[in-house]
Amino acid sequence: MSETRQRDDIVSLAKSLFDRGLTFGSSGNISLRLEDGWLMTPTGSSLGDLDPARISKLDSEGRHVSGDAPTKEAFLHGAMYDRRPNAGAIVHLHATHSVAVSCLHDIDPANVLPPLTAYYVMRIGTLPLIPYFAPGDLDLARAVREMASDHHAVLLANHGPVVAGTSLRDAVHATEELEETAKLFLAVHGMKTRPLTPEQVADLRRRHPVRT
Template structure:
């Protein structure tokens, strides 16, 4: 895919996320791996009106080489890419229901959401919670790096999800599944629920292994 088409894809899919309320204002960022570096959404930009020509380009060492300055959370993306060489794209959103779950006191930090649906197991699997760090704190990158080798999706406490995929569409579809499962989880709190049992989860993982 050409550089122009990759930039256009980021802008089009970013607008789709924005228009459907999965991100808002200047929150959220997207990156795409290239053969010789990365494309990243610029700092302070809205995913709803990205200018493809102004999307940031970084070289293999992570240095900004063209376009507007990259997202302030570029270090999160780089930490995930460092641990997941097959990942082709990363999406980080402040999606409302995912963030709401990340603020709850009684969730399991090793696996935040129960396996409510087959597609959640197929697209996310296990979702660890990363402890809270202030935006821009490099300890956050270190915490993400500790989890990223074993998990292509993590939830930042009081912040939101970071999800890697083989392609940008894969990363977005997984992020959407996470957000919908978070919404279901919140809707079902206080009610007797029937998540998938361990045998059903194991069967899904055999049939549809998550690989990024």
């Protein structure tokens, strides 16, 4: 796929996320891996109104090559790419329900959301919580890097999810599934629920291993 087409895909999928309320204002960022680096949404930009020609381009070391300046959260993407060589794209949103879950006191930091649905297990699996760090703090990148080898999706405390996929569409679909599961979790929170059993989860993982 040409870089022009890749830029257009970022714009199209970013607008879809924005138009459906999964991100807002100038929050959230998307990256797509290239052979010689990656494309990244620019700093201060709205995912609902991106210009493909102004999308940032970074080299394999994360240095700005062309386009507008990249988001200040580019280091999160670099940390994930560093540990996940098969990741083709990364989506980071401040999606309302996911952020709400990240603010709860009684969640399991090793696995934030229970396996409420088969599709959550198939697209996310296990979701660890990264402790809170101020935006732009490089310690946040180190914390993400520590988890990224074993998890293609993480939830940043009081912040939002970071999700890698083999392709941009895979990363977007997984992020959407995470947000919908967070919404479902909040809807039933405090009620007696019946999540999938460990045996059902193991069966799903055998049938549909997550590839990132």
